[in-house]
């Protein structure tokens with residue numbers, strides 16, 4: 676005989692049925708939540724890999740091939756960049772090689788700087804598929820680790836004001852090989868007397884092959900700006 680229900684109510688035959696349905700519902704809900712969590716974790720992991728991924732292989736130039744420099748965004752994103760940019764390994768292997776100062780030579784000659792990790796692929800004697808991605812930090816990681824150096828800009832968006840210069844810069848800097856200053860430095864119009872060293876110091880660090888950019892729309896209406904920019908590019 677079934678035990679009496681709460682408050683002395685008589686047990687009904689519907690109770691065990693609804694309880695089992697509730698249990699099933701609970702089980703389904705738990706599985707759904709678990710799958711959502713797993714999906715979320717995977718999505719987050721994909722996002723963290725969205726920077727340039729360096730694959731190491733001997734002499735290959737084509738992006739997207741196994742073991743070569745690829746954009747994690749996949750071929751659809753690569754398609755918007757010129758073919759030359761796609762062919763170029765996004766991060767050159769040389770940038771991962773630490774340079775070490777030359778050991779003084781007995782005959783007093785100035786020794787050439789030697790590169791460590793000569794076994795890495797990309798040059799003579801590269802180990803090709805034997806090298807692992809783990810040997811080389813990713814681009815963003817390398818920059819976080821204080822790699823690279825500050826350079827004067829190789830490209831400047833000069834204006835015009837309200838001409839969509841911000842949008843242009845933001846689109847350009849989506850490319851992993853473009854590093855841009857977020858703010859407007861106003862060097863060639865307002866801060867020229869501070870000198871090129873000050874200007875360079877504002878710039879983000881770049882690795883070999885990356886382009887430094889800035890935008891200041893008022894350069895377009897500054898009489899001195901063209902000559903000053905030209906003088907900088909001669910240095």
Ligand SMILES: Nc1ncnc2c1ncn2[C@@H]1O[C@H](COP(=O)(O)OS(=O)(=O)O)[C@@H](OP(=O)(O)O)[C@H]1O
Nearest residue numbers: 834835836837838839840841842843859891892893
């Ligand atoms: N594609 C496109 N089409 C039309 N309008 C656009 C586009 N991209 C940017 N914008 C508008 O451009 C304005 C910002 O321009 P700038 O980034 O050059 O501004 S600034 O000079 O640096 O202050 C800003 O307009 P306002 O909001 O009126 O200032 C943007 O909305």
